[in-house]
Amino acid sequence: MLAAWYRPFIVAILLATLLLGSAPALAQTSGSVHAQIDQAFQAVHVAAADGGNVTSLVATLNQAINLTERADGMNSTNPQGAANLYSQAYSLASGVLQTAPAVASQGKAAVSASTTEFYSETIVLAALAAVGYYFTPRIFWRAWLRAHKGWKVKRV
């Protein structure tokens, strides 16, 4: 009895949730999705310049672009389908936009580690060169003396 009384309210709440949930999807237009893709691309461009691995971001961005092109093609004949595709494309581009800074940070860290490794190697090589320059003659002449210690000088 009580459940029957509540039923219209539950249906109303569900409908409201569905409408509110789908409102942003319907609100995405071709222009807003293209703008979001442009922004996402700029973020990926920066992440790549910082040395980040952007392979998956590029793949996702291409998916968003493909969906947008499909939506542009069907916008006049099937606006609801187009809105759905725009919404998906917008989500993908937004995901790329959110992930790109982390990828850029990873890239910066990798570049920094690589630079540190290079300078460490250079310092080690310089130290080896200095040690070699200082000790090689001594080691060489000691070895020479040891090798020739049995030799006798004969007057001819």
Add this chain to the structure above:
Amino acid sequence: MVVGIIVVIAGVNAANFYLANRVTEPFSELGVLGPGQTIGGYPTTLAVGQQFLLYGYVGDHEGAVDYYQVLVKLGNESTEVSNSTYARAPELASYGLVLSDNQSSVFPIRLSLGTPGTNQRLIFELWMYNATVSQFTYSGLWNQLWINLTSG
């Protein structure tokens, strides 16, 4: 001798560090392939409304991630297009793609043309997204196919 070897190793190491990922001559590629994804088999005569398939090829050797747009336009004998001027002709289709450095992509181009006539030109232009001005700019790369369109 030992010092010489170490100096050579250090030199190779330094060259590798400074020259890695350095692009001396950045460039992009645009190609149009036939229905078999090869250079050949291009349509020369088509009926109005007849669907045909081509493939676009874009390569990125710019040393960076780039956002490309391939525009397909329908021109004629008098349409001017060059490395510095893009064609002022109706746009039939556009294909967007993002490529990493040294990456290339082949994608299908499905078209059908509407107005009969001889010596029509399908013009393919490569545009690149310019982040400074936040819009696509003409890269100077273009291609064309000459097509005769019959009424049926």
